[in-house]
Amino acid sequence: MEERKAFGWAARDTSGFLSPFSFNLRKMGSEDVVLKVLYCGVDHTDLHQMRNEIHSTNYPLVPGHEVVGEVVELGSEVKKFRVGDIVGVGCIVGSCGECLYCQSNMEQYCPKTIFTMNDTYKDGSLTRGGFSSAMVVHQRFVVRIPEKLAPEQAAPLLCAGVTAYSPLKQFMGSDRVVRGGILGLGGVGHLGVIIAKAMGHHVTVISSSNKKREEALEILGADAFIVGSNEAEMEGAASSLDYILDTVPALHPLHSYLSLLKVDGKLIIVAAVPQPLQFDAVDIILGKRSISGSFIGSMEETQEILEFWADKDLTTMIEIVKLDYANKAFERMEKNDVRFRFVLDVAGSNLE
Numbered sequence: 613m614e615e616r617k618a619f620g621w622a623a624r625d626t627s628g629f630l631s632p633f634s635f636n637l638r639k640m641g642s643e644d645v646v647l648k649v650l651y652c653g654v655d656h657t658d659l660h661q662m663r664n665e666i667h668s669t670n671y672p673l674v675p676g677h678e679v680v681g682e683v684v685e686l687g688s689e690v691k692k693f694r695v696g697d698i699v700g701v702g703c704i705v706g707s708c709g710e711c712l713y714c715q716s717n718m719e720q721y722c723p724k725t726i727f728t729m730n731d732t733y734k735d736g737s738l739t740r741g742g743f744s745s746a747m748v749v750h751q752r753f754v755v756r757i758p759e760k761l762a763p764e765q766a767a768p769l770l771c772a773g774v775t776a777y778s779p780l781k782q783f784m785g786s787d788r789v790v791r792g793g794i795l796g797l798g799g800v801g802h803l804g805v806i807i808a809k810a811m812g813h814h815v816t817v818i819s820s821s822n823k824k825r826e827e828a829l830e831i832l833g834a835d836a837f838i839v840g841s842n843e844a845e846m847e848g849a850a851s852s853l854d855y856i857l858d859t860v861p862a863l864h865p866l867h868s869y870l871s872l873l874k875v876d877g878k879l880i881i882v883a884a885v886p887q888p889l890q891f892d893a894v895d896i897i898l899g900k901r902s903i904s905g906s907f908i909g910s911m912e913e914t915q916e917i918l919e920f921w922a923d924k925d926l927t928t929m930i931e932i933v934k935l936d937y938a939n940k941a942f943e944r945m946e947k948n949d950v951r952f953r954f955v956l957d958v959a960g961s962n963l964e
Contacts, residue, residue: 614644619963620744622672628662630938633672637748638737644748646685652742653678654769654941654954656861665886669730676742677703677728677768684767690751698757702770703908705753717912740933745963746897755915758922765928768953769917776804777917778909779880793856797824800859802952806830810924820860863887870895935961
């Protein structure tokens with residue numbers, strides 16, 4: 613079989629700087645789908661990987677794990693999709709398929725998970741992400757984009773959206789008003805607010821400054837806003853929340869936020885922080901509070917969040933840019949200078 617060439621942008625060292633790169637796609641198998649990449653979200657984890665801040669980066673690295681594409685070719689045993697379908701690929705593109713987690717719709721926790729970027733397929737080839745013209749992905753790790761959901765709107769849901777949705781699902785269907793907190797109002801945080809509100813929760817946004825107060829309350833529809841460094845606001849909200857979804861991808865103290873939780877409240881960490889986080893044991897013992905983590909979501913949950921978004925007619929707040937703007941986009945993302953998620957128009961970019 614003739615090798616297919618793809619074009620994209622890659623980081624070549626720990627500076628994380630992206631530049632044009634060409635590579636061969638892996639050989640197509642009977643259950644594989646070939647995608648023409650249309651859009652790809654820009655995520656903080658991409659930056660961590662590009663700079664070798666988490667895991668061990670194999671350069672050149674093609675980032676991107678919120679990929680929306682059009683099916684252009686199918687393996688002989690693919691039954692889920694047709695050529696021309698608009699589909700999505702999130703953080704993982706493989707797992708063992710046999711373990712307890714894979715058999716329980718929790719394949720993201722499989723010890724043999726294969727990540728969409730900076731990993732190795734079973735055939736030994738390197739995985740390349742969605743900052744590229746095309747991808748070859750096993751059908752199990754491809755989801756369908758609902759017809760009423762615009763492709764560019766869907767991109768952030770494939771990582772950031774499902775990362776918020778998966779842990780918040782446990783609070784759905786309560787017979788009382790659930791009071792939730794969203795810590796951080798970036799890419800994951802803003803989607804967390806929208807999802808929690810759509811689930812009927814009373815939502816408090818907890819931020820590092822007043823800068824995003826109006827956006828949280830007026831645009832995203834949050835019910836309350838707290839500045840973490842404002843002692844009066846923090847004391848006023850003490851022991852008031854059933855959960856806090858912690859979306860902050862940088863080092864931050866947990867002590868003050870734990871005080872906001874009710875007895876039995878949960879602090880759920882979903883952001884990959886490069887440094888160790890610390891807490892005082894007394895803060896969790898005296899309030900019977902718990903600290904837990906949640907990693908993206910299953911393939912089933914990824915399809916669920918797309919349907920949830922379409923059914924409730926929700927809107928992702930994005931800024932669409934071309935691939936040659938990617939370095940600037942990461943620079944702005946670090947400064948929180950985006951409302952609230954960059955999406956790359958890959959198909960509309962000059963890749964060669």
